[in-house]
Structure formats: structure tokens, C-alpha cells
Amino acid sequence: MTRTGLSPLAWLADVEQQRREAGLRRVLRVRQPVGAELDLASNDYLGLSQHPAVLDGGVEALRTWGAGAGGSRLVTGNTELHEEFEAELARFTGAESALVFSSGYTANLGALVALSGPGSLIVSDALSHASLVDACRLSRARVTVAPHCDVAAVERALADRAEDRAVVVTESVFSTDGALAPLRELHDVCRRHGALLLVDEAHGIGVRGTGGQGLLYETGLAGAPDVVMTTTLSKALGAQGGVVLGPEAVRGHLIDAARPFIFDTGLAPAAVGAALAALRVLIAEPYRAATVLRRAAELTRICEVPEEPTSAVVSVILGEPDVAVAAAAACLDRGVRVGCFRPPSVPAGTSRLRLTARASLTDDEMDLARAVLTEVLASAR
Missing domain, CATH: 3.90.1150.10 (Aspartate Aminotransferase, domain 1)
Structure with missing residues (x-):
């Protein structure tokens, strides 16, 4: 049967119509x-994307290092600024080390894929961010999707596994409703079953924890040897980019094995400079985190939402x-x-x-x- 008269993209019109009818276009x-x-x-939870010090930090980095990184961080894209920011963010969050990626999305892809792989198990929360879902698919690990915040289901999946290695994946603050993950309970389960806990703190940094140090810090899990944290620089820090934080051995492994780190151009210096300046503002003005939660509570009352906000x-x-x-x-x-x-x-x-x-x-x-x-x-x- 010949198909030479058909456009290979003709099917898109039908898909678009279906989306329009469903109200999803x-x-x-x-x-x-x-x-x-x-x-x-x-x-922009802390309102830092327009803060004068943050703008100045981006401009200074732009003038010093240029508009782009010029290559992957393994070639020409690694600057003193990248490593200075990594060190300061690791100290702030209580982690042993940090590694900057070009986005929060690539940080999640790089971390989860490199820390799992064939012959391992990933247990992922049903409401994990799309970047974590995609990382699960790319990992070639066996993936079990646990019901949202269901610690018992996570434990059953870990207890029943045949694989030697396992990673439990969750967001700390879920992006669509702002709910908090039961991090302490999940970590206890991971400890009992020899699993790694990977936590996406994209919506936790700057909002939860003393002065915005994150939910892992708040729950006493910062710096734990069996916990890896990812976060983005595009939310509370008002800039762009992503970071993986955890044991120094994890940082070294990602430099060797994380494809989104190895083959992607390094994060632009201006974004790093802005994020570093934003971090320093947050450290100097820790009240900003509490102010976010106070304003969220006001919005909750205005909208007559029954649940008190936790983010x-x-x-x-x-x-x-x-x-x-x-x-x-x-x-x-x-x-x-x-x-x-x-x-x-x-x-x-x-x-x-x-x-x-x-x-x-x-x-x-x-x-x-x-x-x-x-x-x-x-x-x-």
C-alpha cells in the first residue's frame, strides 16, 4: 500500500481537534x-528575580565571563563562579557537595538515571514531576509507581524487590497543590530496606526550613549519607538552572556518568551569578521564607480554601x-x-x-x- 500522498504530520490535525474539544489546547x-x-x-517565591543585588550579580557575571559558558563543564564551561556557588549552596542546605546543571529538569534526569539503571528498582510517587517521570523511563530500571504519599506502599515495593539497588523518588513540596511529602517516614523505610532517597526540593528551598533551607533540613535529613537532593534555581532563587546535592561520591559519579551534565553546555554565567546573589540575599534576610507562608495563608483565606497552606x-x-x-x-x-x-x-x-x-x-x-x-x-x- 502506497502512502506517498499522505503528509506524515496529517495526524496532528486530529489530535489538535481532540484537545480543543476536551478543553486542553x-x-x-x-x-x-x-x-x-x-x-x-x-x-518567584521570594521576589528575588527583580532584586537589585540579584540583577547586579547577573550583570557582573555576564561582563566577567561572557554571555554563555562556551561548552560543557567538562570542556570550557566550568568557571570559578560555578564552583563558588556550589560550595555556598551546599553549606546553606547542609549537603556535602553540589553540582550545577543547566536546568532543574536536566538535574533530575541526570541524577536519577545515573543513580539507578538496569538491575535496580525505582519507587516513584504518583505525583512526581514530569522530569522525574521521564528520568524513570530513561533509567531502564524497573519502576513502581506508589500512590501519592503512601509510605506503606513504598515499603511493600522495597520489601518485595529482587534488585540489589533501589531508589525512592519524591518531591518535598508537590508543585500542583503545595502538599508536603512525609520525608522522615520515607527515609525510615529507605533505611530499613537499604534504599537511596532522592528528593526534589524545587518548591521547598526558600520556603520551608529555617530561613528557607528546605524541607530536608527542616526534618533533620540534610547531609544524610543515603539522601540526594535536587533543586532548581528558577523558583525561590529567581534565576535559572538546576543542582544536585548530596555526598561527594555522588557528585563525582555524576561528573562521570550523568549524560545531561557531560553533553550539555554549562549553565550560563549570568544565571549562576544571579543565583549566587539571590542565595546571599536569602541568607542575609531569612525572614523572607516566613513571609511567603504568611502571604500564602492570606490567599488561602481569600479563596476560601479549607486547608491551611504548607508552602x-x-x-x-x-x-x-x-x-x-x-x-x-x-x-x-x-x-x-x-x-x-x-x-x-x-x-x-x-x-x-x-x-x-x-x-x-x-x-x-x-x-x-x-x-x-x-x-x-x-x-x-
């Missing part, structure tokens, strides 16, 4: 300059995708940008507005948020 929207609208959607994320479930999309658009029309999460980011029937608190929110901005959200949610529910 996504479009890119251009963001206005900072200050043009109230931002309750970004992950910067406030999740307002509205149900169907079209309802959530319309509510987000109505907020934006009134000058407030909010996140809108639909399947497959969240389960069917739980499409939602995802609001994020910032330490830099002013009382006037909170008054605007109250007026807009109260009006829009009254119509959406």
Missing part, C-alpha cells in the same frame, strides 16, 4: 513587563478545564495573573487555579488580589 501568552500586572502565577502554593480546585481557563482569563482581564492547571498536569475533574505567594507582595497588592479573586471565584464556583 494550550497557547503561549506574552507576559507584560514586571509591574504591569499583579503576578500570582510565577514561582507557597495555593490550589483552588474548580473541576472542569473550561471553568478553570475562564476563571484565569477573568482574573487576567482584571489585572491579576494566576496559574491554570488542567490534565495531564492534574487528574481529570480537578482543573484548578494555582496561586503562588511571594515574599515581596505588598498590602496594596493583596487588596487587589482580594477584590479580584473574590469576584471571579463567586462566579466560577
Whole structure:
């Protein structure tokens, strides 16, 4: 049968139509300059992406080291700045060492794939971030998906395994609803069964723990020899990039074995300089972490969400995708940008507005948020 008359991309039209009918078609929207609208959607939890010291840190690194790293970190992309930042972040989080990647996504891919592989088991939380899901698929390990925050299910998977090596994977703060993982309980299970615990602290750093040192630090697990942490520099630190933190042996192994580290261009110096400056602001102003949680509690009361927030994320479930999309658009029309999460980011029937608190929110901005959200949610529910 000949197919020479068919376009190899003809099937995309059918897929697009199916997405439109399900209310799941996504479009890119251009963001206005900072200050043009109230931002309750970004992950700039500490409000540091526009902090003068952070901007100066990025500019100074740009002028000193150039616009790009110029190559992988194993070739020309490793600067004194990269290693200075790694050392300071490791000290701040209580880790033995750190290794910077070009993004949080590649940090998760590099860490999990390099620390598992054929002949090992990965037990991953059902709501783990897409980067961890992709890492599981690339690992060629046997993967068991445990129900969300189900410690007993994790223990059963570890107890029943035939593999010598096992890795348990979770986020510390889950990105869609802001819930906290039971890290201490998971670590106890890992200890009993000789498994490594890998924790993505993307939404924990800067918000949880004393002065924003993270949920691992808060639960007393910072620096544990059987714990590896990943995080991103694009949220609380307001910059770009990712990091893996843990024992020095892990850092050495990743330099040898993590393909996203070996074959990717190093993180641009400007991003490293900005992240380093942001870290120093956080260390000097530890109150910012508590301010984020206070503002999140205010948003929770405004939106009449029954659960008290445990992170910067406030999740307002509205149900169907079209309802959530319309509510987000109505907020934006009134000058407030909010996140809108639909399947497959969240389960069917739980499409939602995802609001994020910032330490830099002013009382006037909170008054605007109250007026807009109260009006829009009254119509959406």
C-alpha cells in the first residue's frame, strides 16, 4: 500500500481537534513587563528575580565571563563562579557537595538515571514531576509507581524487590497543590530496606526550613549519607538552572556518568551569578521564607480554601478545564495573573487555579488580589 500522498504530520490535525474539544489546547501568552500586572502565577517565591543585588550579580557575571559558558563543564564551561556557588549552596542546605546543571529538569534526569539503571528498582510517587517521570523511563530500571504519599506502599515495593539497588523518588513540596511529602517516614523505610532517597526540593528551598533551607533540613535529613537532593534555581532563587546535592561520591559519579551534565553546555554565567546573589540575599534576610507562608495563608483565606497552606502554593480546585481557563482569563482581564492547571498536569475533574505567594507582595497588592479573586471565584464556583 502506497502512502506517498499522505503528509506524515496529517495526524496532528486530529489530535489538535481532540484537545480543543476536551478543553486542553494550550497557547503561549506574552507576559507584560514586571509591574504591569499583579503576578500570582510565577514561582518567584521570594521576589528575588527583580532584586537589585540579584540583577547586579547577573550583570557582573555576564561582563566577567561572557554571555554563555562556551561548552560543557567538562570542556570550557566550568568557571570559578560555578564552583563558588556550589560550595555556598551546599553549606546553606547542609549537603556535602553540589553540582550545577543547566536546568532543574536536566538535574533530575541526570541524577536519577545515573543513580539507578538496569538491575535496580525505582519507587516513584504518583505525583512526581514530569522530569522525574521521564528520568524513570530513561533509567531502564524497573519502576513502581506508589500512590501519592503512601509510605506503606513504598515499603511493600522495597520489601518485595529482587534488585540489589533501589531508589525512592519524591518531591518535598508537590508543585500542583503545595502538599508536603512525609520525608522522615520515607527515609525510615529507605533505611530499613537499604534504599537511596532522592528528593526534589524545587518548591521547598526558600520556603520551608529555617530561613528557607528546605524541607530536608527542616526534618533533620540534610547531609544524610543515603539522601540526594535536587533543586532548581528558577523558583525561590529567581534565576535559572538546576543542582544536585548530596555526598561527594555522588557528585563525582555524576561528573562521570550523568549524560545531561557531560553533553550539555554549562549553565550560563549570568544565571549562576544571579543565583549566587539571590542565595546571599536569602541568607542575609531569612525572614523572607516566613513571609511567603504568611502571604500564602492570606490567599488561602481569600479563596476560601479549607486547608491551611504548607508552602507557597495555593490550589483552588474548580473541576472542569473550561471553568478553570475562564476563571484565569477573568482574573487576567482584571489585572491579576494566576496559574491554570488542567490534565495531564492534574487528574481529570480537578482543573484548578494555582496561586503562588511571594515574599515581596505588598498590602496594596493583596487588596487587589482580594477584590479580584473574590469576584471571579463567586462566579466560577
